[in-house]
Amino acid sequence: MEINQITLRNLTKRYGDKIAVNISDLSIQPHTFTCIVGKSGCGKTTLLRLLAGLERPDANHIADSMAANPSDIAVNNVGPRGESPAVSISKANNIDYPESNTENKIASGITGLPAKTAPVFQEPRLMPWLTVKENIMFSLKGNGNALRPAQTKVTKSSAAQNQNNSGLKQQTRNKAGDRPLLSSPASQPVTDCAEEQEDRCAQLLRELELTDAASLYPAQLSGGMAQRVSLGRTLFYDPDLILMDEPFSALDYFTRRNLQDMVLRLFRNQPKTILFVTHDVEEALLLGDRLLVMENGAIKADLPVPFPFPRNAADSEIQKMRRQILELLA
Incomplete structure (x- = not known):
């Protein structure tokens, strides 16, 4: 463009x-x-x-x-x-x-x-309730509404089933599957595109020297680390x-x-x-x-x-x- x-x-x-x-x-x-x-x-x-x-x-x-x-x-x-x-x-x-x-x-x-x-x-x-990784990916589901931490885990199959049932919110989980990443009313099940976003985030974590801190929360970060996360969030938004x-x-x-x-x-x-x-x-x-x-x-x-x-x-x-x-x- x-x-x-x-x-x-x-x-x-x-x-x-x-x-x-x-x-x-x-x-x-x-x-x-x-x-x-x-x-x-x-x-x-x-x-x-x-x-x-x-x-x-x-x-x-x-x-x-x-x-x-x-x-x-x-x-x-x-x-x-x-x-x-x-x-x-x-x-x-x-x-x-x-x-x-x-x-x-x-x-x-x-x-x-x-x-x-x-x-x-x-x-x-x-966002104090989000990890470093989740803060960086904060804009992924942005649609004008603030994102909230997901409350339950879902699998690809259950997410697909939810998509067919009106009134049920869909949720996104991270690649490892151990906990949901982010959820919002517009969330979609994990797809190849979501995996690409995971790869983008992993690359940013490496470039910003934050890989080992990906699961930490803002209260656990130094000032310099927190500013790197803020920069990563901006760059992830592209x-x-x-x-x-x-x-x-x-x-x-x-x-x-x-x-x-x-x-x-x-x-x-x-x-x-x-x-x-x-x-x-x-x-x-x-x-x-x-x-x-x-x-x-x-x-x-x-x-x-x-x-x-x-x-x-x-x-x-x-x-x-x-x-x-x-x-x-x-």
Whole structure:
């Protein structure tokens, strides 16, 4: 599927008298890694929330969208302020707000949003009743309803029988058969496709170095492990656009560097369009191929990051660019 560039024109968001976002013209090319830096309160997180559909632009609409159908909504990560899970709408190129009055919709200037978008926030926001593996596969049965742990075990034959009996819920069990994986009103019996999903999850567990922790629960994980699970959940959902809001800010230096390397490796293996917000200029220069400096809701500078990978923070050219950006932020 062809992914279009994302274009923002005349996009504004105000909170009372304060202008949080005021972007006149910005384009994001597909399969690029764009880092956004700026002081606290400059609008970085609000911009991501607008793109994720967690906030409305002042115009109350994102251009050319279609009305949401609940059956087309896929569960993604939970919002940073306790909202219901963020969703992406698979039948439209842009996000719509189902509760909006269609007659009052005015184009805000955001176009080209891909069908599947996933936010990754500072906190992992894992489901405490699910294991690591189940959290990663959380979006598998997403249909707009929260998933609940299954209460009973079923076999393929019994699931098939249930399918023929109206009113009976179907449940999905994991490949080993020792306990159900996830269940929801839309659950289906285990199929070859489900086995492929199991294989995908196993591969992600290996890449994220979580194989030995697959059966653990969030309360048993370190901060770095929990953030890896959150990243795995996003990658399993396989979005076209990933919005990362300071995902490593609460981690120690060594864990943060490990996760930075992991994100770069995963990005090279499976390119995505990534917008990555950070306060750490050095982090932005190590990860991004483009760097946006925000100030008072606007884009103050738009800079290419031309250094080849792998990058070394001690490199003289990187340090020179770091000083230039810090001067812009001063």
